[in-house]
Amino acid sequence: MTDANIRIPREARDRLAAVAAAGGLSLRAFLTRLAQTLLTPAERAERAERAEKARAALHEWNGYAPSPAQERDLDRELERRLARATAP
Numbered sequence: 001m002t003d004a005n006i007r008i009p010r011e012a013r014d015r016l017a018a019v020a021a022a023g024g025l026s027l028r029a030f031l032t033r034l035a036q037t038l039l040t041p042a043e044r045a046e047r048a049e050r051a052e053k054a055r056a057a058l059h060e061w062n063g064y065a066p067s068p069a070q071e072r073d074l075d076r077e078l079e080r081r082l083a084r085a086t087a088p
Contacts, residue, residue, distance in 0.1 A: 013027075020030030039047065058064045066074065 016030065017027045020027045023030065025033070
């Protein structure tokens with residue numbers, strides 16, 4: 001694997017290094033892991049297209065078509081449950 005040099009402000013580097021160290025990682029390992037979790041614009045577009053196809057299939061199968069307000073309510077409920085499940 002070849003290395004790359006990236007120029008960023010020293011403050012940004014120091015902050016990233018502190019976050020990495022807090023997680024028990026080197027800055028290199030932290031940035032590698034971070035890069036693996038981020039989606040490119042093409043990947044985001046592909047994911048959005050798949051989600052839209054899934055919504056259309058669900059609607060065709062059982063008529064499910066929540067309004068934007070219902071989607072927001074469902075998102076809030078999911079976030080509440082996730083927070084509760086991951087709370088210490």
